[in-house]
Amino acid sequence: MQVLKFGGTSVGSADNIKRVISIVKEKSGKDKTIIVVSALGGTTDALLNSGLMAAGGNEQYKEELQHIEQRHLDTVKLLIPVQQQSSILSMVKKLCNDIEDICNGIFLLGEFSARTRDRMVSYGELISSQVIAAAFNSAGVTAAWKDARTLIQTNANFGNAMVNVAATRKQIKDYISTCKESLVIVPGFIAADANNETTTLGRGGSDYTAAILAAATDAATLEIWTDVSGMMTADPRWVSSARVIPSISYQEAMELSHFGAKVLYPPTIQPVLRKAIPVVIKNTFAPHDAGTIIQQKAAANGNPIRGISSVSNIALFSLEGSGMVGVPGFSRRLFEALSEAQINVILITQGSSEHSICVGVEAASIHKAKAVVDAEFEHEIAVEKVQPLLVETELSIVALVGEKMKSHPGTSGKMFGALGRNGINVRAIAQGSSERNISAVVATKDVRKAINVLHEEFFETTNKQIHLFIAGTGNVGSKLLQQLQQQQEWLAKHLRLNVRVTGLANSRKMIIDDKGIDFNQWPEKLQGGEEADIEAFVNIIIGKNFRNAIFADMTASDAVAKVYDRLLQKSVSVVACNKVAASSSYAYYRELKDLARSYNCLYLFETNVGAALPVIGTLNDLMRSGDKINRIEAVLSGTLNFVFNHYKGEVSFAKVVKQAQEEGYTEPDPRLDLSGTDVMRKILILARESGEQLEMEDITCNSFLPESCMHGDVKAFYKEMERQEPHFKKLYDAAAAANSKLKFVAKFEKGKAVVGLEHISPQHDLYHLYGKDNVVLFYTARYPSQPLVVKGAGAGAEVTASGVFADIIRATAS
Template sequence: MQVLKFGGTSVASAENIKIVTDIVKQSVAKDKTVVVVSALGGVTDMLLRCGIQAASGDPDYKKTLQELIQRHLVTVKALLPITHQSSILSKVMQQCNQIEDICNGVFLLGELSPRTKDKIVSFGELISSQIISAYWSALSIENNWKDARELIITDSNFTKATVDFAQTDSIIQQYFSSENAQLFIVPGFIASDSHKNTTTLGRGGSDYTAAIIGAAVNAKEVEIWTDVSGMMTADPRLVSNAKAITEISYHEAMELSHLGAKVIYPPTIHPLLLKNIPVWVKNTFKAEDPGTVIRADAQRNGNIIRGISSINNIALISLEGSSMVGIPGISKRLFEALGNHSINVILITQASSEHSICVGINESDADLAEKAVNQAFSYEIETGKVNPLSVEKNLSIVALVGDNMRSHPGTSGKMFGAVGRNGVNVRAIAQGSSERNISAVVATADVKKAINVLHEEFFETTYKQVNLFVVGTGNVGSKLLSQIAQQVQYLQENLRVQIRVVGLANSRKMIFDEEGIDLTSWAEELAAGAPMTLSGFIHEAQNRNLRNSVFVDVTANEAVAKVYDQLFDKSISVVACNKIACSAPYVYYKKLKDLAREHNAAFHFETNVGASLPIIGTLNDLLRSGDEVKRIQAVLSGTLNFVFNNYNATRSFAEVVRQAQKEGYTEPDPRLDLSGKDVMRKIMILAREAGEEIEMEDISNTPFMPESCMQGSVEDFYKEMEKQEAHFQALYKAAEKEGKKLKFVAQYENGKASVGLQHIDPQHDFYHLYGKDNIVLFYTNRYPEQPMVVKGAGAGAEVTASGVFADIIRAARI
């Protein structure tokens, strides 16, 4: 014999019932079959609403009842030919009249007892099973309809009754052994107590009905047909890459179902486990899919973890007090107080000091628990020996489940390391001695992020997903987006990193898409986006709470540089082309570095100095390996190097600067480059990275630009430079006379930094520095005479974008 159960979605409509019928036909041809069915999808909720509306004095319960009646009548008429409708329509109306009578009584009394609630909701399964039985009879599919209340006996704990297995097994065995039919149909979810009162087995109890019958008759197997293709490694509504689990052990399935996996009702497994009867979870709408088999000898799938699950609406209650230490019976009194009020304990953790006991319960029970426990410990609270019960809400439990964990040390460390790197705070931890389950309590707002992080850590062998929030789509920003689009496939195949731009903004507009913005049409999408506000953009980045988030600042905007701390607080990494943050007052620079470290976020700003040249990275490598920087000499402005390499007094200095701006080497206002301020920022950043606490005012700057050039607009600046051409020619000729070249040099030594124009002789490393190249010389303990040299293109949108891109990849791989 085999038992098949079909859930509410499987029998939600006439079309679905026809699909179920095809599955049942194939099963009956193989073996004697019991089919257990739920109410039509959504009907149980409608029945409950009827009762609740009636109890609250809301006459709209009659409208809800009419919807119920119409729903079932439409289903009958869609399934059965007119010649077969009369009998079943009469049964449906008869039972709907009973529902109406009960609800009328509830309305008059203004009370809905658990016993009455069970009576009302039982009609869902009773009516659906009778409709399906009549439909099969109309198709000449012989079947016996049997009321589950005559088969399953329970106690009188209405709404979640406990089965009397001794009686129930005997009745079921006697009934099925005495019947010769090949096909039986039974309403799920319902039972009766010893007084013939209708009881129910809890929401989802139709699975349990199938298991009870299957265990009693020693069925060959039990099949649970639902709307998903078996159990999954995680909830597919939360994790887009969730994978089907082909095999799972009874204990693993019980752990996952108890911890929130909705595919199977938790009590279902136990009676089948005792008889070693396999359970299949299959998809009614994709019957060809293999589904999941639950059995004792489930094959290991090569993963340490079998699945990840979560329960929402959890509250943590904590009992603390110095007098609890070493006093026997405290835990007993706590759990008695909860048990006396039927409050279910989901998770327990206690410090080894015995100073506190922390318990996870349903959030709906939190207020009652607080009242009950405070009353039980009223004397200790009044005398200050125990603190009043602490209650925290808006929490959830996230759990890893797998039999393999017991033989793999370090699973807990891997779990908490992964969520910690993504800024998910763990409020409480529980791990059973069986080592089959590790549970962590986190904020409900972090559940989706936590599950995705853990799924990526334990199941994603293909790639790590990185979510970018990019601000700035100008010259560098647009090149960056183009480079990302070009390399997406390469990164996924070679580095196992999937980069998605999920947020994008310029000074006017912003757009978001968690599935990834199309990088071939981003400009059009952005033009039609929402108005850009920096606070709004940061709010979105924080509230979307995506794993492996990286904020990319491709601007020179001071306001943007001032929000990095808000991002680090949410463990969002920052990649900054913008130099303003790291050249801000030292206290802010230090704060950012400390926050990034504290929140396990990356903070990369390689392009602050030398575009894509590995200058900061090289400096950090020297320091991390134990070297000490003694002196730094550098040409750090690609703009100034380009200008002085191209100025030979045959063209005006202003002309050469215009060329540099046209070719994209200068800032929008070239005076920032020519004043030396940009170089000051760069040498200060290097000095700070070398360990120096230095501010901008500590750096001496010997300017070469006449003061008159620095006034007015950018166009005024160019006009004044033309007027001052004699000054620039004099600078050039003075160096030429000595056989030297002009270079704008930055220096750091003995805690002091300076920038200024210098005459460079032919023997110096700076002499043969062409185009827009930058060069840095690091003199260290290991490189005292011959310095470590980093040299190459130090300006240009393409190379700067590539430097930002490299930083993104570094951030992605922490």
């Protein structure tokens, strides 16, 4: 004996039913075969909707019924030869007339009781099963049709009927022993009570029907045919990399189905479990796929987790109070009150202090639950031994399921670590002593992200998906995009990273693309984007709530620097080329550092000082290892070093500055570099990273630029520099006379910082510094007289972009 069940999608059209007939033909043998079928996909919902419209006095239920009838009539005409259609068309018409009569009664009474609802929705399976039986016979496959209501007996709990196992087993065995046909078609989902009143086994109950029949007939296998190729490691609608689970135990399958794996109706496992009947989940549309086999012991696969599932529309309530501690009976009273109100409890957790009990129920039941529990504990609430019920809504449960978790220490830590790193707050946790299921309650808005995070953590040994949002597409930003494109294959092969640029913004336009922005087309795509608004851009990033999200600021904008805190609070790591935030008020600098630590993400700004040189990283390593910074001396402006290395008094100072700007070594307004402001910011950042609480105004700047150069626009600035050429020539001549070079030096010592132009003699460590190089000398407790030196190119779009790139890769580890 074998039992095959075909779901609503599998029999949703004439073509699909033909597929079913073909599959059954291939599997037919000497053994009897029972085929359990659902209603044509969507019919049950349409019938329910008709009844609800009728109960609400909406006469459009008649149009809905006409659609249902026409769909079934059309299916018959497509499946069965014309000369054989008459009787089956008459059957469809008769049953559809019965449905209409029921709906007319509902309309007149304005009532849609559970009993009437069961009767109403039963017609979906009654019609489909008889149509399918006729289709088998017309295709030359002899099939009997048997009404499940004569086989499966239940109690009279309409809408949630319980099976009378002993009576059902006897009725099924009696029928099978007398049935001459080798193929029997049975409608799923429906049954009858002892008074022959129609009942149902719950939505998805066709699986349960098949399991009951399989257990009663001691079937060799139960095959459940659906529209996916087995149970999946996660919902494939949410996780694109979800894959089929080849083998799973009964207990694991039961856990996954209870927690939202819709491919299997939860009660299905129990009947076959007792008889150890294997269950195979197969795909009607890919019949040769292996599918999933559910059996007593699953095949080992080296992973303690079998799958990840979720339940939405959950609400939590907490019964709390000091009067509960050490007092027996509180839990009994709580759950009795819920049971009497027929409220199903999905999750329970209680602290060892006995101060509170947290319970998860369906969101639709929460107001009723609050009312009955508050009523039960009315006295304790009045005398303030217990608080009124605390309710939280818009929650979901995410569950990790796997038999082998109990032999793999650290699974829970791995789960909650992954969720925490991605800013997903866990409201409640439940884990049984079997350690087969770890359930976490999270906000519904986070559930999709949570499932993707966990699937990546436990199942994806290939690439980690990074969602990168970039603000600023100028010189440095465009170079970063080039480098990302160039390194895609290398990152995938060596670091198992897939860095997807999901958002781009500049001062004019912005775009978001969940699937990633094409590196070859980003300028055109950005040009056609919507008007730029950094607040809107950040709102989109937060709203998208992507896992492994990183924001890279390639601008010099105050406005962009002000949004870092919002991003860090959502566990979005921030990589900043922009120096504004780290050199703004100490309070904001400290806040950003603390937020990154609190929300398990990173705030990285290595390129704020020395472009791609490992200046801040080296300083951090010194501090973390217990060293103490005594003094810092540095040339921190690649721009100024380039200018003073090239200025010899032969070509005007203004022309040398212009050359530096054209080669990409200056800010858009070179005065930020030449005034010393940029260097002040850099030494301030180094001082802060050394542990000093300095502000910008605490730094002394000995500027060499005449005050007149600071007025007007950039064009006026260059014009004034030409006029001030004697001033710059005088500075150069004085240094040359002293056999020295001009260097704009930053110093930090004993809590004081100063920047300014200095004469550097050939004996000094800063003398041999060429082109756009930067150099930083760290004098520390461990390097008291011979400093630790970091030296190299400290300006230029290419190297700065590479420094940002390196920080992005560091951020992927958060």
